[in-house]
Amino acid sequence: MLLLISPDGVEEALDCAKAAQHLDIVDVKKPDEGSLGANFPWVIREIREAVPADKPVSATVGDVPYKPGTVAQAALGAVVSGATYIKVGLYGCTTPEQAIDVMRGVVRAVKDHRPDAFVVASGYADAHRVGCVNPLALPDIARRSGSDAAMLDTAVKDGTRLFDHLPPETCEEFVRRAHETGLLAALAGSVRVEDLGALTRIGTDIVGVRGAVCEGGDRNVGRIRPHLVAAFRAEMDRHAAQHTVAVTTAG
Ligand SMILES: O=C[C@H](O)COP(=O)(O)O
Structure with missing residues (x-):
């Protein structure tokens, strides 16, 4: 499992850089603009320069509205600024069709500029609280739009956690659907160490x-x-390590 950490600016990214051997992806966001709030292009650029070159920099494009053109242009801004993981929170999309529309534009804008960039379609485990697309639809949205990964976060950061909204069995189904179509599955949402056993399993x-x-x-x-x-x-x-032992013993 890869570890993605989300600093809110250059100062925190420098602290992430000090722990670079312990993490896999540095994710630039602006938490005061929302769960997947987008930061400024110059912040992405400075963080790209501050983080070791072998660590990919990700950037969130925002908790976006159903405005495919606007979002595609924002996604291009993120990749031009140096991010190679582009995460889009499909907050304003109420149907899979709307979400696919948005993500197709993002995939084209990003990959025309940088074919090796990685596009992440993100929904929300607590979608029922904000009225956006069903979390279990995300793998299919990601697949049909040409994205590389499906992700879930929480939209409302009020202390409730991923598993408060979607039990591990539902998250497992999300992962299974993503893997079935060759996509990566990313999960977030006030995750704590005590959630790591289930997330690994x-x-x-x-x-x-x-x-x-x-x-x-x-x-x-x-x-x-x-x-x-x-x-x-x-x-x-x-x-x-525990999981590997359990799987080996069971096999
Ligand atoms: O993409 C990951 C998010 O920044 C998760 O933030 P959180 O752990 O505070 O919910």
Whole structure:
């Protein structure tokens, strides 16, 4: 499982860089603009320069409206600024068709500029609270739009967590649907270390966190700390090793 960490700006990205050996992807966002709030292009550029070259930089394009042209242009801005993982939160899409429309534009805008960039279609585990597309539709939306991964986060950051809205069995079905069509499955949403066992067991490819690696577990007031990133990674590795033993023993 890959670890994606979301700093809110250059200062926190520098702290992520200090823990670079413990993480896999640095994800630029602006949490005060929403769950997948988009940051400024110059922030993406500065973070790309600050993070070791072998660590991909991801950027969120926002909790986007159903405006395919606007979103495609924003996604191009993110990739031109140096991000190679482009994450789109399909907040304003109420049907799979709308979501596919948005993601097709993003895929074209991004891949015309940089064919090796990785496009992530993100929905929300708590979609029922904000009226957007069903989370289990995301793998099919990602597949039909030519995206590379399907992701779920939570739309409302009120302390409730991924598994409060979608139990592990439903997340497992999400992962299964993504894998069935050759896509990666990414999961996030106030994930804590105690969720890592289930996330590992169900085959999650990427786990996205912010709060869990901030001081006091607080994604707004706390700051990302390198030792918390290292500790989170150690727990991930422990669960991965346990899972391998369990699978080998069962086989
Ligand atoms: O993409 C990952 C998100 O930033 C997760 O943030 P969170 O762990 O604070 O919910």
